[in-house]
Amino acid sequence: MTAPTLDEDLEDALAGPAAVGGSAAPALRRARAWLTRATEPGSVDLWRWIDDVGPVAAVRALRAGTAPEQARALVGARAGEDASLADLRRADRCGARLVVPEDDEWPALALHPLTVAAHTGDDPGQRDRTTALVPPVGLWVRGDPPLQATVDRSVAVVGARASTAYGEHVAADLGAQLGERGWTVVSGGAHGIDVAAHRGALAAGAPTVVVLACGVDRSYPAAHSAVFARIVDAGGLLVSEWPPGAAPHRHRFLVRNRIIAGLTRGTVVVEAAARSGAQATARRASGLGKQVLVVPGPVTSAMSVGCHELLREPEGGARLVGNAAQVIEAVGSLGDDLVAPAERPASPRDGLSDVARRVLDACPVRTGVSAERLAAVAGCDPLEAVRVLPALELADLVQWTGTGWRLAPPRERG
Template identity: 45%
Template sequence: MTDAVLDDEDAVAVHHAHAVWSCLTEPGDGVAGTLIGEMGPVDALRAAFEGGGPTSPSLDAGRRRWRARLESIDDAFDRARRVGARLLVPGSLSWPTALDDLGVHAPRALWARGGPEPLGVEASLALVGARAATGYGEHVTMELASRLAQRGVSIVSGGAYGIDGMAHRACLSAGGVTVAVLAGGVDRAYPAGHADLLARIAAGPGVVVAEVPCGTPPTKWRFLQRNRLIAALSRATVVVEAGWRSGSLNTAGHAAALGRPLGAVPGPVTSAASAGCHRLLREYDARCITSPDDACELLGADAAAPEASSGRTDDRTRVLDALSARSPRAADDVARRAGFDPDEVRGLLALLELEGRARRGPGGWRRASPAQ
């Protein structure tokens, strides 16, 4: 259950104390973080429950909250053992030090299914976005995640439906490494429809992690706090598709607060699903991301790195060949001619429209002439 062999009594005590604090606190508990920072996890536990430590109204309130959870510790450990979850704690060799940038709001520990190695990958990018993703958003995510994975970039996301799920699946399909950060315990597949996907990630070489112990249900608050971990674990964050009030903007806010590079993918100006991305571009100085090269520049990686799939047929060219310059065609007709799924071809058509190579009219889609 631990991420290292502990052959020192003090190390065992510190490791256990971090685990206990993880069970007692809600994500981002700054009161506990301050106490642990001042006293260390072991002495902080004594001060919290045996007295003799500092006192203040916030600490007294914290003690009441923490005591109410004491009985949950044994159950959390039992659940972790049953699913083979590993415990990573600050200061251990496998601890992702990027999380320390969160200061007193850093997690007390991480519970992980899968190897911890992906958490230390230098080139890691968060790809996040709406659960109610469009065909356009899913296609852009698929292209970014797969091609970045082929360049050795680790993809970090939240395991949710929509953009998150597509990012994980595309990365796995390309043979890449992906990290899923959950809002609930790693023993609970959430959403339930992604149980198989999360199991594939945990089987390696990816990892499924959470700061809350096993048995903890996801809640709205925990989702919002989870987003800070996605931002902190990544060298840069890209929002692919997001509505005006999407939770993905919360992740973007954490990335900006941490000083991590932030990017956003533009969408059709008529699409409410991209309104949040346009807001990031306009108001928060996000970089415009339209290709894997753009994302690599955001990471500071070599944008000219070769891709394993560089010789494959370009999907957009196939769709462009299925269009007529004179007669508009319905998206379903274009899909049939190009050999794509209708939902997938709509995403490709939207990309071609952004590039000015296709035009949409009342009668359907057609190829744009050079003059246009």
């Protein structure tokens, strides 16, 4: 029996439900797999168009040459290629999968600020519309644990590659202390601060998440292949927007950084040179309403100048932290804003039924749509959608615009 062609699959996808039993329909996953290879993340125009027409229709339009000119220009010759099935199989062979927004394990709440930013980042003078704050089309994930549960209580620990012994010591200590207290450390797997933080978490026997700028079957830097393998063995995850085999092109690191900020409750900068990438990551986290925490260092160290610059910005909102307890105090308070104090900060989604969660995920951010349309996207009976929407509205998760349903805007930042 031969596998269905992409076009056959897409045909099926339009007819069937988007997800069954918490898992996206296979054809929908295949469409998103195709998009992760054909499109480069970070384009706000492309993301909005895909969000508007849906991934299946977007793939069909791109392959048929009927997509908007701008979208066709961005995809180029890749529109005629299809490695979607091969990519999914290649992922499977290395213990990876593609997680898509239609899956239960999609970290929808954490990524919500990226969705809002993609819809509201309307500044026509925006410098670079190809590194914009847009959500990923899907996330390739290597490792067993569900993505959402792993990053629910997570903190990014980032910093300079050319770190000092002091910075590496602090990063490893933070990684271990955060891990011991049940927090997941997310970082980029790079030399220096990143890998020190991952290693600290590993040493504490805690899961840690590496967000890569290349395929999850690759190791970049190559010297970290053993560390990455141990992370997967120890219940951690390797995560990437790019399909298996993708190369770590230079500009992808900048694009990747928004995922590190987006998946986590806060970003801790351990060492950063003046005007450095770590500072840029911190500013992105701040722009997404996430906590920016900064570890100071000797004023005589060039690797702390960027940290001190962040702390000196009068309106930057960066907070000085010296240990894991102070980090948890800062990111924990965000959780308190959302829910009553609990042993383990829960999300408002926790109590939702499977259907309610799917209807919630189907809600658009800006323009309200009918319950029928939501039911079609959520893959449920329209009557079921009508039944769960009032409860979602009471929980402040969705709102009625007068003409349709949409996601409720995020709460005021604390």
